[in-house]
Amino acid sequence: MHGCIFCKIGKGEIPSTKLYEDELVLAFLDISPINYGHLLVIPKEHHTSASTIPEATAGRMFTVSARLGVALKRALNADGYNFHLADGTCAGQVVMHAHLHVIPRHADDGFHWNWRQKKYDSDDQRDKIAAKIIERLKL
Numbered sequence: 036m037h038g039c040i041f042c043k044i045g046k047g048e049i050p051s052t053k054l055y056e057d058e059l060v061l062a063f064l065d066i067s068p069i070n071y072g073h074l075l076v077i078p079k080e081h082h083t084s085a086s087t088i089p090e091a092t093a094g095r096m097f098t099v100s101a102r103l104g105v106a107l108k109r110a111l112n113a114d115g116y117n118f119h120l121a122d123g124t125c126a127g128q129v130v131m132h133a134h135l136h137v138i139p140r141h142a143d144d145g146f147h148w149n150w151r152q153k154k155y156d157s158d159d160q161r162d163k164i165a166a167k168i169i170e171r172l173k174l
């Protein structure tokens with residue numbers, strides 16, 4: 036897509052530190068990492084939202100991300116890794132070309148997700164929410 040920074044990275048029009056590339060996906064280091072080795076896996080085709088990525092490409096993104104997570108553990112002595120995907124501005128998406136973050140984690144890295152845990156008011160409220168989601172699910 037014209038003007039998209041990740042499309043330009045995908046085509047090699049602007050530089051990146053590439054880690055993996057095939058016909059469907061590209062992985063490269065994030066320019067401002069949470070931890071060193073933090074990387075991004077993108078579809079080569081432009082998709083703003085992860086929800087429109089074809090299944091073969093989305094599957095490849097997940098497999099490549101998980102294998103790169105293992106590589107991060109082996110190469111950087113990481114204890115684990117996080118996947119993160121922001122879909123939509125309110126979810127924190129800044130670059131409007133879908134991408135999966137793979138973030139190496141160390142036991143003492145001092146990074147914490149600001150993860151709250153609400154409670155449902157009742158079983159009925161929880162079941163109604165589930166029913167609404169199921170009704171709108173299209174695969």
Ligand code: 5GP
Binds near residue numbers: 064
């Ligand atoms: P988002 O908030 O959209 O999920 O994350 C966008 C990510 O892209 C950020 O972590 C940011 O550091 C990274 N990023 C933005 N511009 C560039 C760039 O030009 N090159 C690379 N390698 N990463 C970028």
Ligand code: ZN
Binds near residue numbers: 039042082131
């Ligand atoms: Zn793009």
